[in-house]
Amino acid sequence: MPETKIQKIWKDPVWSKVISALIITSGTVVYSYIISKSKDITFISSFNDFWNSPIKLWIVVVAFIVYLVIVWIKKYYQGKKNQRFVYDDKTLALDTHLFDKIRKDLLPQDGTIYWLRHNNFAGFSFNDEYLNQLDNIEYEARKSDFEFLNPELEILKNDLIREINTFTSLIAVNTFPTHNGRQTVPPEWEEQQSERFWNVVNEIHKNKDRVCESYDKLITSGRRILKV
Numbered sequence: 001m002p003e004t005k006i007q008k009i010w011k012d013p014v015w016s017k018v019i020s021a022l023i024i025t026s027g028t029v030v031y032s033y034i035i036s037k038s039k040d041i042t043f044i045s046s047f048n049d050f051w052n053s054p055i056k057l058w059i060v061v062v063a064f065i066v067y068l069v070i071v072w073i074k075k076y077y078q079g080k081k082n083q084r085f086v087y088d089d090k091t092l093a094l095d096t097h098l099f100d101k102i103r104k105d106l107l108p109q110d111g112t113i114y115w116l117r118h119n120n121f122a123g124f125s126f127n128d129e130y131l132n133q134l135d136n137i138e139y140e141a142r143k144s145d146f147e148f149l150n151p152e153l154e155i156l157k158n159d160l161i162r163e164i165n166t167f168t169s170l171i172a173v174n175t176f177p178t179h180n181g182r183q184t185v186p187p188e189w190e191e192q193q194s195e196r197f198w199n200v201v202n203e204i205h206k207n208k209d210r211v212c213e214s215y216d217k218l219i220t221s222g223r224r225i226l227k228v
Contacts, residue, residue, distance in 0.1 A: 091149045092226065098148060099222045102157070106137045113215055116208045122201045123187035125178050131171065134164050156221055160214040167207045174200045 028047070036046035087095070107113060112133040119126060140146050141161045148154040175183045185204070189197035222228070 085150045085152070087150070095148050095150055095153060096226050096228055098146070099153070099226055099228065102137070103219055103222070106140060107133050107215065109219075113212060117212055119208075121175075121185055121204045121208075123185055123190055123197070125180075125182035125184035128183045131168065134168055137161070138164060138168065150225060153218070153222055153225060156214070156218040160211070160218050163207065163210045163214045167204070167211050170200075170204050170207055174204065 032047040032049075033043055035041075035049075036043045039046070103109070112130050115126075115130045119130075138161065141157075148157055171183070175185055178184055185197065185200055189200075
């Protein structure tokens with residue numbers, strides 16, 4: 001809804017102070033006039049009494065605290081208001097394009113994500129081609145235009161990329177090629193270095209679950225927000 005002329009004037013830092021001063025002055029004049037009539041004294045005497053009347057210190061302190069609370073509440077709700085993102089046609093199209101690129105091209109449900117949900121890394125070898133989709137989205141994430149304009153979706157996307165980075169780092173350090181060109185956590189570790197083996201396997205399983213959870217949050221939130 002467009003702002004009225006009065007709203008624009010009130011938001012102006014100079015005019016808002018002028019208006020506030022006029023309101024306070026007018027209130028003082030009205031108050032002094034009422035008191036002068038009720039006590040049957042001159043307006044000037046009533047006006048002087050108002051400005052010369054003593055104010056107790058606790059009243060000043062309470063008034064200052066109330067002022068600070070009001071300012072804090074105003075800033076808090078203004079911040080909340082500013083956090084609400086509203087799409088227009090162009091920004092909606094941009095975010096929808098990126099969302100579809102992620103869920104259809106880079107990381108579809110039936111690709112690496114499906115594999116992560118079901119693969120057991122406890123000494124079982126796997127085809128490293130399953131990691132290609134993770135490598136691709138990590139590469140795309142380095143580009144400056146790989147960004148959602150909606151702050152909520154951008155946070156969820158960054159969470160997903162961070163979990164993928166952690167997972168691929170674990171795979172790079174703790175899995176090794178087999179004689180047939182696959183990758184595995186060395187199965188011999190289970191007997192020779194049992195503690196290391198299970199620490200690695202559990203860490204990989206924990207992080208693959210985090211990748212899937214972050215992916216699901218992005219997809220479900222994206223479908224709800226973008227309505228696609």
